[in-house]
Amino acid sequence: MLPKFASVIAKTREEALSWLSSLENPRIIAGGTDLMVKMRAGKQYSHVIDVAGVPELLTMTETDGRLSVGSAMTHARLSTSEPIIRNARSLALACGLVGSPQIRNMGTIGGNLANASPAADSIPPLLIHDAVLVLESKETRRRVPLEEVIVAPYVTSIDRKELLGSVEINPLRGYREGYRRVAKRATWAISRLGVAFAIKEDKGRFTDVKLAIGSCTPMPFRPKKVEDLLKGAEKNEAIITEAIRMALEEIKLISGIRPSYAYKLPVLKGILEEVLRG
């Protein structure tokens, strides 16, 4: 059963920020697909501030070659949004795989980031698009790279008074881009493993490779050393094998050996093989 709480519906960004600054123990709610589950399990807030209808958080704009995505945009919208499909295919694919149709209709990109689950489907694609989060409070406004915002599983550096306004991403054009994920059933399942990739090749060489791996380490991450190794390298089995070896090593370095790795590492190896071979 839910604990007692009050709710307010913000009509504008300004209103949401004012409430965030003045209320005792508020929490932003958009789709509520994570928050309501946590509250039912006992998490208490004095107020929830509903931002699902705030127009500024529902817009998508392109400036200086960067794409800005409003934080209250739902997974369902992003998965079918033409600019997202064109500029960030992996993100569109990942958003289309989150939970179930109901969850995708309610859940938002901002909520997925603020919840910071190791298995959040949207995070690996955002990582390969060098996502920067725009965090605002009544007094401040800052832009922080996604890697720096997520500090531990389910923990972010977003201040209690801050609102995640938008996510800025670098479009990737001319890349072979996608998102592969594994789950225990066809739908309505949390990812056991998720890999976002964007690969550019020219004349038998990798000219650029971006990879991000989710559901494997405490936080989804980009194996940057592997990307550096592949950048400019001739595309052959030897380099692919070496790249995968390095990726798996890096995972073990981050997390040590976990029981789930008996499954995850061989699967990741297979997926990376498929992804890199193309």
Add this chain to the structure above:
Amino acid sequence: MFIGQDITRVDALDKVLGTAAFAHDLKNNTMLFACVVRSSRPHAMIRKIDASAALALDGVVKVLSHKDIPGENLFGAIKKDQPFLAEGRVRYKGEAILVVVGVTEEIARKASGLVEIEYEDLEYISDPFLSMRSAILIHDGGNLLSHRKVIKGDAGKGFESSDVVVENTYSTTWIDHAYMETEAGIGYTDERGHIVVASSTQNIHYKMKEIARLLAIPPEQVRVVQATTGGGFGGKLDVTVEGYIALAVYHTKRPVVMRYTREESFLGHTKRHPLYIEYKTGAGKDGNLTAVEVNIIGDTGPYISYGETVCLRAAVHATGPYEVPNVLVNSRMFYTNNPVSGAMRGFGVPQLALAHESQLDEIAERIGMDPLDIRMKNALKRGSLTATSQVLHHSAGLLETLKGIEPFWRARRKQGPGSGFGLGCMYYGIGNTGISNPSSCYLTFTPEGRVEMHSGVCDIGQGSDTVLLQILCDALGMEEMGIDLVRGDTDTSLDAGSTSASRQTYISGMAVCNAAQKMREYLEGQGYYSGKPLKDICREAAEKGLPVFKGHFDPPTTAPDPETSQGAPYATYAFATHMTEVHVDEVTGVCKAVKVHAAHDVGRAINVSNVKGQIYGGVAMGVGLALMEEFIPGKTESFDNYYLPTSMDMPEVEAIVVEDREPTGPFGAKGVGEPALIPQAAAIVNAIKDATGVRMRQLPCDIERLKLALEKNKIK
């Protein structure tokens, strides 16, 4: 003619419109809410219970313990061994200790969280192998609940004369029924002072008797009504909320409602038995089975529920639907401190089907025979002797189901790597095993000139109400469905027995036929069949009191021999063959069931859509059993960590209905409820072998198990 027609189900409109009243829909604001305080320990002595904080909470009406039970605290479908409320000792995590009654659900649940219980832990008997060795006894009589044997011929000699012998072990796990509607009910005292309980249930008369024992009142003073029920699958055969509701009504003298949360349902109610199966099969080079030896060890949890039933039914079905001259089966159930394992669709037979169907495929592979051919060669047919030496005198359509599948099997083509096909066959005895399990009903007329059928059969969504009406219409030779159905109420019906063991169409259908025959004779005498309107007959009859026609049927069975289980435990058997096509992604271990052909000998399909609906649902459950469902005691809490297949995991299913009519059944019908599930997991596992070369012997064959097996196989 109504038999064999696709009559729209009588409950369809209400369900589609959302007006059907499920148990919790019967609540109103005057009702108190009751909830159960459960053990947080798998095995412990209760040292102290402090309910003072709960009682002090505003709105709490009563906190009830075993001391408040005026009658017998122990209940059980087979034997009375399970306490409604624990007395000094708990034997599984989730065992009921107290009932808290409050003016609202919120208050009752909050109060139940305030109860403090001090435990002194006892050794947790976590599996049957520990149970058989442990000096800790879960019950005074020892940790072995039941040991049943099937002995036919001489298995040792059979193996000596075999050209090929295959020996393997298989294991399965706990499965939750996962019905859409959790356990729920309401109760009140009526104007006669009788205790009335309306609940989500598979059996009303049994629950009436248990409530009477609990409260030490005559059964005639208890009325149990079946509310519209959102699924049972065996999980609502045991007493769930009914006893607690009755107890709360008894003490508060006020109406009471209960509904389990999903978490409570997972924690508190029964599960499918995990079975560990050692299986040895012998055959000749020609593919004829020569001997089967099976050793079954089951985890029955701490109370009996249907443990003995599963023990025996698994044993007598252990060979599968094949003629085996030499059989030795040892089936044992041990008590543990895991959840109570009870009845679930198939009573142990789906677990055995995994084993016998895998074994048969392996024999076929060893001798170079086609899996379909080896099944045809050994199939039980009319005149065959089963493992219990029962002669199949009548309906035995396994060969016809195999022939129904044959064109698809012969035409199968693998769709690239990861594609595979598998077969699964089964037979299943309709009704309870070797004991009397009668059904009764009665018919009468309304003064307005309609036939009234009084049925105690619980329709839990499988469609028995419609099927029984179809049977009655044809048995009376009616041209339209001029029948009023009065159903699911102990005050207005006779005991039809439980909706379980795939028995209602066959057994209650025969009881209806029996009553209909008497009514038909009466109507004959009144001139109905020569054209006199029923209205006139009823109006005249009403003056001297409307006649009542009772129907009864108890399938002829013999009690299994206590040493060898030889005998005729069932009056008739259903047969089926499934063929499943899978696609396995060897990179991820994800197996998708792509297409299923399911051929079922149902004797006679009274309602073809209903039969097909059962088959689709059975296949769905089989996919879950094979590929993902697993309840882990102490870990699984809800659907968050219990994976039930979704519509996206479902294969396309083509149902093939085979009708080898059963002369002892209503218009030739047998049953299909459990058979629909039984062979599916086996067919999937055989298909995975075909697709990957890997034989999975442990269920569920989830993505992690399958991937690990594939990796191991690569190294080999």
